Amino acid sequence: MKNKKLILLLMAVYFLTGCWDNQEIQERGYVLGIAIDKASPLPKGQESMDEYLSERDMEEMPVQKGQPKYSYTIQVPILANARNQPSGAGSGGGSGEEVTWDLTIRGNSFMEVNREFSTRLDYPPYYEHLQAIIINEDVAKEGLSQILDMFFRDHEMRRRTRIFITPHEAKYILDVQPRISDFPSVYLGRLPMNAEKTSRILHVTDLGEVSKSIHTKTDFVLPRVTSSKDEIKDAGSAVFKGDKMVGWLGEIDTISLKWIRDSVKGGLVVVNMPEDKEGGGLVSLEVIKAKTKVTPIIEDDGIKMKIDAEATLNMSEKFQGHHDVALDKSFIEVVEKKVEVDMKRRMTSTIKYVQKEFGADIFHFNRIMRKYDPRYWAEIEGNWEELFKQVEPIVNFKAEIKQIGTMK
Amino acid sequence: MATMRKIELYLYNVGNDCMRLIDKIKGVFRKKAVEKDKLFQYEEFKERYVSKSLKENRDYLQQVFTHTKDIIIRNITIRATKQNLMIVFVDGMVDRNVVNEHLIKPILIDMAPENYGRRLSFEEIRDSFISAAEIKEAETFDELVLQLLSGDTLLFLEGQNRGLIIGSKGWESRGISEPTTEANVQGPKDCFVETLQNNITSIRRRIRDPNLAIEMLKVGRRSKTDVAVVYLKGVIMDGLAQSVIEKIKKVDVDSLLDSSQLEYLIEERKWTIFPQSVNTERPDKACAAIFEGRIAILVDGSPFAVLVPSTFSMYLDASDDYYTRPLVASLVRFTRYFCYFLSASLPGLYVAITNFHPGMLPPRLALAITTTRVALPFPTFVEVFIMESVIEIMQEAGLRLPQAIGQTVSIVGGIVIGQAAVQAGLVSPIVTIIVALTAIASFTLPNYNANLTTRTLRIPFIIAGSTFGFFGIVMLALAILSHMSAIETFGVGYFEDFSPYRLRDLKDTMVKVPASLMKDRPELLKPQDTVRQVNNKSSGENQDEK
Amino acid sequence: MKNKFELSSIDMATFLIMSIFGVRILTLPRILAARMDLGSWVSVLMAGFITLILSFMMYWFGIKYPGKNGSEIVLITFGKYIGTLGIFAISIHILGAAGMGLRLFGDTLKLYLLPETPFYAIVIIMIGVSFYAFDNGLKSISTLINILLPVLVLLISILLLLPITKIDKTNLINPFGLGVMPIIKGTIPALDAFYGFTILTYIMPYFKEPQSVKKWIVVGVGIPIIVYAAIVFLCVLVFGDDEMAWLLYPTITLIKSIQVEVQLFERVESLLITMWIIIVFMLLVLSFYSSYLNTRALFKTKAGTLKDRFSRYVQIIVLAAFAFLPKDVIEQQIYREYIQILGRVLILGFIPAIVMITLLKERKKKGEK
Structure with missing residues (x-):
């Protein structure tokens, strides 16, 4: 009995001396955003000169294997200078001070670069609150799976971290000084939440999606961001085939894309007024409910996709003013018809455009095929790339206008 | 003539x-059998019989009580018959009125003329002359001395080898007032006092069942404290009363000053921080327990009754739950359960999550906490420890404060120290809030022992949280639960009302169902008579017939 | 005053539920998805049905030999030599499965929660607390289970309800799309998840009214069936079959992907990790208990003697040995495979064998009469 207690005591003492994972909350370097660009190649003949690499530029690092291909930038917040602070915790910095600290390192594998950051950052990097990953266009064109593998595998990463593609240098996005929020990564992370207001923003675009798509060999899209000094704009999308980017898709096409994929959360449809009125103005309709159903029709001469879209709309703006009364059944019917024709045209043209330009099945037709007829799908799976380009879309759009606002 | x-x-x-x-x-x-500084024991009193000689008795008593001067021996001589009597009592413990008016007066003054001059026999004096309510006889000194020291008056008659014990207890006692430790909003507000008889009266007033059993025991070699074991015969579990009484009889101590001492001597596990019986100052709570089939133990000199056997939910039970509306009471009870766990584990949880897993917090919160901690000198663990110690010091000091400076210290301690420490940059405001919140949460518990338990548990939780993070906290909670599951009081487990799922018992634990649904006594106590009330229809149904 | 402790009938259900929820919750979706593409959850249902049949068999011979637990029945039915072999196999299976469970738990804990803490620290704590809980006796264990069960139910319901927001409807594929064979093939691995039901024979002797336990068996097996099937189903819905095969621990990833816009604990995983720690803890406690009874049946010891104490402590050593045995993740998989195969042999072999032998013996007796 006595021995038992002694052993327990010793064990207790031993455990108390080692709180292995204990790390103060303020002693972690929270990484809020990551930007990945292409690294400019080193001058010829000097690739392995240690002298050239070491002292010249903090951003260079000797890599263990291969050549530095990418330039990674992480964004760490400087909390003492944050503007929106809980009161009583000290005064916040003025508007001129730096709110974030962006570190850039040129390297090859992200894990290695990540550890290299620890040579410059006084707190170990911590990724559990990563808000956004921004990737440069050129990097995306070379393929995502190599850079993103660590993000999939590491336990600290969240599957809900959003990814964005930008045509400019990704680093500039992180340099944006937002006016309301404190940190650009947080600002950027919250932008897709506006998907309820417009369909030009893609909202299901996180690491999880990309991981799923790459593993199931589906093509996917990621949102496009561009920036100015203090603003970031998120609209349009980048098309990926396999895991390489093949091109951009404009804002209007993105709208159609969302319709086809049944992922519209909100947005607008703008149509022309019927032409026989004076001037022919515009009517804007707000999307309240949207539902799309895609059914494949397998025929001998090819596969057709029947796309049935249903939309419930509210009329929110009408250019004609008081010349036309909106509370008129025939008027409403005319507008509904216009919407249907317009949307049908747009969606068909988007599909054809994507088929011709990219040949990437971003509409998830392959998943639909698989769901519809798994046996048939198993047969044609290998040929899908070719077959996709020949799929004929049959679009039916049904619009229903429910409300017209508070005026006639 | x-x-x-x-x-x-x-x-x-x-x-x-x-x-x-x-x-x-x-x-x-005769040999000088008595020395000057002899110590007397009750065992030898048993051997000593009352002698027929009054003087011998008087001498013996004076010898026994040589060192105290408040034993009063009054010699009475009935003039007419020349009989000598001796009255002995303790000054201060007797009701002088009884002694004067009802003992001495009838013998000396109010004697009826026809008895004048006749020698009175002992039986006559005992049966017909003394107008006191309670008279007993004794032959040996042990009972005589015990009763004398309990406040009764002794009467010796010359030539008789028996003594009379006349009940005349009357001493200053605290009046029945509001309970000091268990306040309630609704319901009766009387509380137990230090006199056993008054306490038993409080209980008797509420239980007028002739089957109410009150067993009297004396515990303590020197104190011979009266202990009353109160229960309802026919309701209580078979054999429970016997085992409790046996256990009390086995107790061999010098003195018994408070019921809690008895509580700790009859419980089964000494080395645990969890109380194994409920003590309460309120007679209504004690009576409710007796009605359920429990035993109440009352100790003379202590205003706290001990209720046995007890289960965990009793510690989180306040009488208020029974006197307010049931649905509302359920919510309040739920809060109390939540507070119990919260006040033990919150500081530990805070340390665990901020140091080990800040990823669990939403980013805004994590960044906010980080911002407040940026310039602090101490690691979280030390900070929490310091603030906890400060609160413990303040709580202990608050108990001992004289009324006059109570306000000052609470202001100084609470506001100034807390605020100043935060502003000086020594501790973060969040830690202050958390520590204050846990302290307040622990006061929602109606039972003081439960309060102390949570305070004691806080420290292991902080240690577990800072060595192993969330995992440590969960494991510690599981270890504590395992420990609590193994505690038993008189055959009833600690968690007996949760453990096998019995609908009858669950009705009164975390939630409180309306009174008309509580038809039977709790099954966990295995009562012999299970029916509490016959189905009670609500009165609304009768109104239609008016 | 101290009555011999007896379980009430509801306890059967609670014991079963707790016992069946092993660490399988973590890897079940992946194992199934790796074996077959569609309809994994239907396999789970079928495996559950088989479990129900097997538990009724156990109940039946528990009633035939009142007061004896499973190991003793094995000894009686098979005679001394085969019976002893059987008991050894049972012991290895119980402790091995628990050891693997502990190992898996430790690895996952180190991966997600406590990266730096050494494995042995986690093991010591888990074993220490579980052993203490087990040492307190059956009444204490049943009390623990009854208290922890509602907590578990609450957490599991949260786990099941929250991801519904993230369902991708295109993953909703007809389970019978590729035919019935894959589902049948998947039933055997799904059966591995239900090993815990063997606790039934070990607690049968302690019931107040053994006869009225039947309906609680159904509840006790039925609820885990539904929960397991729902978890697999949800994983399929949220991730899709292919992706699931990639993830090592799909359930955890599912948990982590739930991000509720709630102010305080946005990442609900903390609650669910609590659930998981509780499950592993109970797994260890119940494994200790069954293994202890098993060992006692072998040595025929009486409670309180030195041999009895020894047979308690030896569990710790064997369990810890199993936990430390595999060197890495891949070896762990291999060991788990072996133990699962052993388990399948025991369950699908022994139980029906006992039933048949008992029936034969009875017929012989009737014939002799």
Whole structure:
């Protein structure tokens, strides 16, 4: 009995001396955003000169294997200078001070670069609150799976971290000084939440999606961001085939894309007024409910996709003013018809455009095929790339206008 | 006639003197069995019988009580019959009124004329002359001395080898007031006092069942404290009363000053921080427990009754739950359960999550906490420890404060120290809030022992949280639960009302169902008579018939 | 005053539920998805049905030999030599499965929660607390289970309800799309998840009314069936079959992907990790208990003697040995495979064998009469 207690005591003492994972909350370097660009190649003949690499530029690092291909930038917040602070915790910095600290390192594998950051950052990097990953266009064109593998595998990463593609240098996005929020990564992370207001923003675009798509060999899209000094704009999308980017898709096409994929959360449809009125103005309709159903029709001469879209709309703006009364059944019917024709045209043209330009099945037709007829799908799976380009879309759009606002 | 009388008296006196002479001679030959500083034990009192000689009795008593001066021995002589009586009592413990008016007066003054001059026999005095309510007889000194020291009056008659014990207890006692530790908003507000008889009266007033059993025991070698074991015969589990009484009888201590001492001597596990019986100051709570099938133990000198067997939910039970609306009471009870766990684990959880897993917090919160901690000198663990110690110090100091400076210290301690420490940059405001919140949460618990339990548990949780993070906290909670599951009081487990799922018992634990649904007594106590009430229809149904 | 402790009938259900929820919750979706593509959850249902049949068999011979637990029945039915072998196999299986469970738990804990803490620290704590809980006796264990069960139910319901927001409807594929064979093939691995039901024979002797336990068996097996099937189903819905095969621990990833816009604990995983720690803890406690009874049946010891104490402590050593045995993740998989195969042999072999032998013996007796 006595021995038992002694052993327990010793064990207790031993455990108390080692709180292995204990790390103060303020002693972690929270990484809020990551930007990945292409690294400019080193001058010829000097690739392995240690002298050239070491002292010249903090951003260079000797890599263990291969050549530095990418330039990674992480964004760490400087909390003492944050503007929106809980009161009583000290005064916040003025508007001129730096709110974030962006570190850039040129390297090859992200894990290695990540550890290299620890040579410059006084707190170990911590990724559990990563808000956004921004990737440069050129990097995306070379393929995502190599850079993103660590993000999939590491336990600290969240599957809900959003990814964005930008045509400019990704680093500039992180340099944006937002006016309301404190940190650009947080600002950027919250932008897709506006998907309820417009369909030009893609909202299901996180690491999880990309991981799923790459593993199931589906093509996917990621949102496009561009920036100015203090603003970031998120609209349009980048098309990926396999895991390489093949091109951009404009804002209007993105709208159609969302319709086809049944992922519209909100947005607008703008149509022309019927032409026989004076001037022919515009009517804007707000999307309240949207539902799309895609059914494949397998025929001998090819596969057709029947796309049935249903939309419930509210009329929110009408250019004609008081010349036309909106509370008129025939008027409403005319507008509904216009919407249907317009949307049908747009969606068909988007599909054809994507088929011709990219040949990437971003509409998830392959998943639909698989769901519809798994046996048939198993047969044609290998040929899908070719077959996709020949799929004929049959679009039916049904619009229903429910409300017209508070005026006639 | 007068001369005859004179001769009679003279002879009587001579006889008395001879007796005294003989006593003195006897005393020379009798060994000096008594020393000056002898200590007396009740065991030897048992052997000593009342002697027929009043003087011997008086001498013996004076010997026993040489070192105290508040034992009063009053010699009474009935003039007419020349009988000598001796009255002994303790000053301060007797009700003088009883002694004067009802003991001495009837014998000396109010004697009816026809008895004047007649020698009174012992039985007559005992049965017909003393107008006190309670009279007992005793032959040996152990009972006489015990009752004398309990506040009764002794009466000795010359020539009798028996003594009378007349009940005359009356001492200053605290009046029935509001309970100091268990306040309630609704319901009765009387509480137990230090006198056993008053407490039993409080209970008797609420339980007028003739089957109410009150067993009296005396515990403590020197204190001979009265202990009453109160229960309802026919309701209680078979054998429970016997085992409790046996356990109490086995207790062998010098003194019993408070019911909590008895509580700790009859419980099964000594080395645990969890209380195993409920103690309460309120008679309504004690009576409710008796009605359920539990036993209440009352100890003379202590205003706290001990309720046995007890289960965990009793510690989180306040009488208020029974006197307010049931649905509302359920919510309040739920809060109390939540507070119990919260006040033990919150500081530990805070340390665990901020140091080990800040990823669990939403980013805004994590960044906010980080911002407040940026310039702090101490690691979280030390900070929490310091603030916890400060709160403990303040709580302990608050108990001992004289009324006058109570306000000052609470202001100084609470506001100034907390605020100043935060502003000086020594501790973060969040830690202050958390520590204050846990302290307040622990006061929602109605039972003081439960309060202390949570305070004690806080420290292991902080240690577990800072060595192993969330995992440590969960494991510690599981270890504590395992420990609590193994505690038993008199055959009833600690968690008996949760453990096998019995609908009857669950009705009164975390939630409180309306009173009309509580038809039976809790099954966990295995009562012999299970029905509490017959189905009670609500009165609304009768209104239609008006 | 101290009555011999007896379980009430509801306890059967609670014991079963707790016992069946092993660490399988973590890897079940992946194992199934790796074996077959569609309809994994239907396999789970079928495996559950088989479990129900097997538990009724156990109940039946528990009633035939009142007061004896499973190991003793094995000894009686098979005679001394085969019976002893059987007991050894049972012991290895119980402790091995628990050891693997502990190992898996430790690895996952180190991966997600406590990266730096050494494995042995986690093991010591888990074993220490579980052993203490087990040492307190059956009444204490049943009390623990009854208290922890509602907590578990609450957490599991949260786990099941929250991801519904993230369902991708295109993953909703007809389970019978590729035919019935894959589902049948998947039933055997799904059966591995239900090993815990063997606790039934070990607690049968302690019931107040053994006869009325039947309906609680159904509840006790039925609820885990539904929960397991729902978890697999949800994983399929949220991730899709292919992706699931990639993830090592799909359930955890599912948990992590739930991000509720709630102010305080946005990442609900903390609650669910609590659930998981509780499950592993109970797994260890119940494994200790069954293994202890098993060992006692072998040595025929009486409670309180030195041999009895020894047979308690030896469990710790064997369990810890199993936990430390595999060197890495891949070896762990291999060991788990072996133990699962052993388990399948025991369950699908022994139980029906006992039933048949008992029936034969009875017929012989009737014939002799």
